[in-house]
Amino acid sequence: MAECALKIRDISKSFFGIQALREVNLDVREGQTLGLIGENGAGKSTLMNILGGVIALDGGAIRLFGDKYYPACPADATRAGIAFIHQELNLFGNLSIADNLFIDRFPQFRRSPLIDKRSTYNQADVLLSSVDLRLPPQTPVELLTPGEKQLVEIAKAMRRESRIIIFDEPTTSLTAAERSRLFAIIKKLQDQGQTIIYISHTLEDVLRVSDTIAVLRDGCLVSAGPRDEYSVNKMISDMVGRKIEQMYPTRDTCLEAKPLLEVQSLTQPGIVRDITFQLHKKEVLGIFGLMGSGRSELVRIIFGLDPFSAGKIRLNTVNIPKPSPALNIRHALAFVTENRREEGLLMEASVMENLNLLTLGKCSKLGPMGLIDRMKTTKCTQQMSKQLNIKSGPIQKHQAKNLSGGNQQKVVLGKWLLTDPVVLILDEPTRGIDVGAKVEIYRIINQLAEKGTGILYISSELDELMGMCDRILVMSNGRLKAEFQRDDYDQEAILQAAFSASN
Amino acid sequence: MKMYRILLRWPEKVVLSDHFVLVLTALYFLLIWAIYPHMAGHRNLANLLSNVWPLLALVIGQMFVLIVGGIDLSQTSIMAVTSVLGAMVMAMRFDPAKFQHNPLWGVIFSEQGGWLAGHSSAVPAAIFVMLAIGMGIGFLNGLAVAKLRMPPFMVTLVAMSFFSGLAIYLTRSENIMHLPASFIAIGKGAVGPIPSALLIVVSLAAVAFVILNRSVLGRWFYAVGQNIRTASVSGIPTDRVVILAYVFSGFCAGIGSILYSARLEAGRPTLGRNLLLDVIGAAVIGGISLFGGKGKVLWAVYGVLFFVVLDNSLNKMPIEFYSIDIIKGCVILMAALLDALRTRIAANQVIAVGAA
Numbered sequence: 001m002a003e004c005a006l007k008i009r010d011i012s013k014s015f016f017g018i019q020a021l022r023e024v025n026l027d028v029r030e031g032q033t034l035g036l037i038g039e040n041g042a043g044k045s046t047l048m049n050i051l052g053g054v055i056a057l058d059g060g061a062i063r064l065f066g067d068k069y070y071p072a073c074p075a076d077a078t079r080a081g082i083a084f085i086h087q088e089l090n091l092f093g094n095l096s097i098a099d100n101l102f103i104d105r106f107p108q109f110r111r112s113p114l115i116d117k118r119s120t121y122n123q124a125d126v127l128l129s130s131v132d133l134r135l136p137p138q139t140p141v142e143l144l145t146p147g148e149k150q151l152v153e154i155a156k157a158m159r160r161e162s163r164i165i166i167f168d169e170p171t172t173s174l175t176a177a178e179r180s181r182l183f184a185i186i187k188k189l190q191d192q193g194q195t196i197i198y199i200s201h202t203l204e205d206v207l208r209v210s211d212t213i214a215v216l217r218d219g220c221l222v223s224a225g226p227r228d229e230y231s232v233n234k235m236i237s238d239m240v241g242r243k244i245e246q247m248y249p250t251r252d253t254c255l256e257a258k259p260l261l262e263v264q265s266l267t268q269p270g271i272v273r274d275i276t277f278q279l280h281k282k283e284v285l286g287i288f289g290l291m292g293s294g295r296s297e298l299v300r301i302i303f304g305l306d307p308f309s310a311g312k313i314r315l316n317t318v319n320i321p322k323p324s325p326a327l328n329i330r331h332a333l334a335f336v337t338e339n340r341r342e343e344g345l346l347m348e349a350s351v352m353e354n355l356n357l358l359t360l361g362k363c364s365k366l367g368p369m370g371l372i373d374r375m376k377t378t379k380c381t382q383q384m385s386k387q388l389n390i391k392s393g394p395i396q397k398h399q400a401k402n403l404s405g406g407n408q409q410k411v412v413l414g415k416w417l418l419t420d421p422v423v424l425i426l427d428e429p430t431r432g433i434d435v436g437a438k439v440e441i442y443r444i445i446n447q448l449a450e451k452g453t454g455i456l457y458i459s460s461e462l463d464e465l466m467g468m469c470d471r472i473l474v475m476s477n478g479r480l481k482a483e484f485q486r487d488d489y490d491q492e493a494i495l496q497a498a499f500s501a502s503n
Numbered sequence: 504m505k506m507y508r509i510l511l512r513w514p515e516k517v518v519l520s521d522h523f524v525l526v527l528t529a530l531y532f533l534l535i536w537a538i539y540p541h542m543a544g545h546r547n548l549a550n551l552l553s554n555v556w557p558l559l560a561l562v563i564g565q566m567f568v569l570i571v572g573g574i575d576l577s578q579t580s581i582m583a584v585t586s587v588l589g590a591m592v593m594a595m596r597f598d599p600a601k602f603q604h605n606p607l608w609g610v611i612f613s614e615q616g617g618w619l620a621g622h623s624s625a626v627p628a629a630i631f632v633m634l635a636i637g638m639g640i641g642f643l644n645g646l647a648v649a650k651l652r653m654p655p656f657m658v659t660l661v662a663m664s665f666f667s668g669l670a671i672y673l674t675r676s677e678n679i680m681h682l683p684a685s686f687i688a689i690g691k692g693a694v695g696p697i698p699s700a701l702l703i704v705v706s707l708a709a710v711a712f713v714i715l716n717r718s719v720l721g722r723w724f725y726a727v728g729q730n731i732r733t734a735s736v737s738g739i740p741t742d743r744v745v746i747l748a749y750v751f752s753g754f755c756a757g758i759g760s761i762l763y764s765a766r767l768e769a770g771r772p773t774l775g776r777n778l779l780l781d782v783i784g785a786a787v788i789g790g791i792s793l794f795g796g797k798g799k800v801l802w803a804v805y806g807v808l809f810f811v812v813l814d815n816s817l818n819k820m821p822i823e824f825y826s827i828d829i830i831k832g833c834v835i836l837m838a839a840l841l842d843a844l845r846t847r848i849a850a851n852q853v854i855a856v857g858a859a
Contacts, residue, residue, distance in 0.1 A: 305736065326738040335736065343736045346729040348796055357726060357737050360719040371717045415737075 005030040005195040011060035013046055020046040022219045033196040035210030039239050039434035040404045042216040053077040083157035085167045093142035098124035100141055101156050127155040131185050147178025166197040175291040203232045217241055240436055248467030249446040256281040260454035261423045266311030271297045272478040279454040286469030287458045290498055294478035295458050296338055299425050303335045304328050316422050334421035336412050338428040344412040347401040351392050354400050354411050355381040359418045384414040406437025425456045474498050524789055524805035528812050535816040551815045555807055556700040557762040561782045562803045563711050564755025567748040572728045572795025573655035577662035579775035581640050581756035583670035585633040590679035590770020592618045593629040601677045626686045634757040641753020645746030670772040679770035690765025700762050712800045728795030785810040788838050
């Protein structure tokens, strides 16, 4: 019987009266991998912040390899041998790979303060080859892809001889190839007897890598056990606390022939080539493609954020020769971008200010550039917040940055819905949000389509597209490769088209 | 623990309120008053307030630029150059001994006075020229920042150097005296019991307040400063919003120039030389963020009050002239430390809300 690497007993934590963790017990055995899942706000981050020394616990005890463990700061956690591989990586982009690996303990000449460059590079080479990263250690980190950066983080954890490595949503920004490479490395680590905690919303991945699984809900551990006892369905129902009967809403609308968005031979060298498609009234049209296939770039061009050299765009039968966001918004086009923090929200502003950002002109006296009619904006935004079931404090005060991911996404969606869009473009609308919020957003999208909105739906989750869309276009290397009607959906064929070579 | 919390609650409320800087200023004023009773004398108060208005005009302009995430270092040089050019339009007489070797002698002005000297429209024309040039320089700043994507610090640093240099070049560093009485009245006169400078700046503040709090444009200023990418995806004309902020800053510098020139009864090429740090200092002490997206007219007023009261009190104290700046630095440091403390308390409260 392997020893317990991490023993968590009766841990509780509350923030100003709200219980974030309630008497949680959890064991991780040495050399095993624990898959930790739960909706946003279930207490995963609180638990990890306690382990990482970011916050102190209220009650309970933690033992790390038999020793009492009370980290007071993140440095304590690192010293105790706990390494985090985060979504937001903690690397210095301006420094080289080797500098990043040895930043806290450079090899030195004897006792002099000078760095032993040769030894640094040699050791770095060894570490990099152990994570399968074939790059010179002098390479600046800012030139690496997200997947390569992650491998550097793992190498750093190995350099420190970390006893537990915690992966927190490691796959969100990875391409398919990088993803399988990551899993190969994890497998290698497991074979070497590394203890791992793996946290993710992608339940299939959790099932794939874990030996045991633990589910958190509302700050309590609701179930834990060996992987064989779990399936994706059981994981979901444990997380949500109820059975989700139907992930995707039933689509039974009949499409209308009227095209709302027509794109003809749209070309921008090096980005997209010769793209032609039509989006009809009441249609949900999916675009599938790997990272770098040009799917996000295509919709950015349509919305007028990036330029194009040739082609035509017609919106609701009107030619849009020079698209710009302002012009497109006037023609009732809406665009939920893929990164809500950077392009969707004003994080410091309140929920209400975010919701009415686009519709201030509609709610003003003395013309669209005049004074804001506060009564009217408050009424509109409150109605939208209620309609989308946004969970927040008073919307005039509650800042967007203090909302959960799912609610943030609803705010972005609500901001665009207030403009009464005729065509709605969604780029990865459910990335990084929990199952409950996902289902709610699927329902909202479906209702919109039934009311007549045309929806262009981009996602890297094929299941989601197959569940939501009437038709799927597949992009690869900036070109449209294939088109699938709902009746002909075939996962393998779609993937094949997405992976197909450039010609 | 509980006792400590209750004890903390009241100060916490004051510390976190919008009026914190005002409370701080009032406490400081009372302290100085207790030691030097003439601090609250009628004449001193009038003097103190008269220093508030021109500075406030500048800080309000600066605030717009700070809100969109920029900084305007050229405000004081705009004051210098507009002060000189305004005077060249309206001055009644030029001293040949000082000006006859000037490049513009005989072109715009001569011994008989400036371009429109004596003409009934001289003063309005001069005011128009001053404001228009202020806005023009602001427009150039904004254009360079928004369209050429140059860093605001560099753009306005260059403008500062160029235009303060220009003011000195145009006058050979001589003050232009003999301004018309009706112009001087703007800075020194009063409408009934109310100083005209107060009227001008309070209306400016009111306009700024309405723009920022009630208008669509105001919300755009904040949105651009908080996240310019979100703003442009949302169809906000970000370039135009940024340019407008600099134009407004230039306009406010023009107002400041009119008020200061009128008070000093001269077109002065070195006007506002030492004022730049007061302007940015007052804005920051008031709570306006150097990182963009945050600022209120009220905060600008409080920041200016703090600076003016501080300056005034230091002049009243029997301290050596040479040590005034050291003491001023210390007091500003204290205020900045308190502000840092306040930010930390606010951050703790946010964590509490976030966890909920």
